[in-house]
Amino acid sequence: MPQSLAKNLIHLVFSTKNREAALTESIRSPLCLYASAVLRDLDSHVIAINTWRDHVHILFALSRNHSLAQVVMEVKRATSKWIKTQGKHYKGFHWQSGYGAFSIGQSGVDEVTAYIANQAEIHRVKSFEEEFRSFLKRYQVEFDERFVWD
Numbered sequence: 001m002p003q004s005l006a007k008n009l010i011h012l013v014f015s016t017k018n019r020e021a022a023l024t025e026s027i028r029s030p031l032c033l034y035a036s037a038v039l040r041d042l043d044s045h046v047i048a049i050n051t052w053r054d055h056v057h058i059l060f061a062l063s064r065n066h067s068l069a070q071v072v073m074e075v076k077r078a079t080s081k082w083i084k085t086q087g088k089h090y091k092g093f094h095w096q097s098g099y100g101a102f103s104i105g106q107s108g109v110d111e112v113t114a115y116i117a118n119q120a121e122i123h124r125v126k127s128f129e130e131e132f133r134s135f136l137k138r139y140q141v142e143f144d145e146r147f148v149w150d
Contacts, residue, residue, distance in 0.1 A: 011058075012058045042074060
């Protein structure tokens with residue numbers, strides 16, 4: 001086959017350091033726009049993106065030219081740097097060290113998109129920790145609770 005074709009859909013989730021509620025309402029939309037631009041520059045098309053007070057959800061099509069680890073590292077690096085320019089109370093901002101990245105099929109796009117859009121409602125009844133644990137269980141990712149949080 002002379003052409004390389006791929007479509008890898010990734011639901012990426014990462015939080016602020018120590019799940020600090022640092023993502024104020026005023027910064028969430030601009031953060032989503034900035035992160036989307038970073039991903040676009042990495043040839044990784046954003047399908048859905050939303051934030052909550054202490055974390056981010058992004059559904060995107062991973063570029064066939066970049067590794068997942070490389071894309072996540074760049075998104076977190078660039079957005080952290082950008083957030084720190086948004087006011088003196090963001091000077092000490094950091095993302096958590098790790099992340100969760102879950103592959104989904106094309107048939108799951110609508111469900112994941114709706115889930116990402118519905119973060120405010122979800123987090124009325126569920127903490128980020130509960131949400132993240134449920135993803136790990138749903139996707140059958142083995143984990144040691146001692147090393148999931150920082």
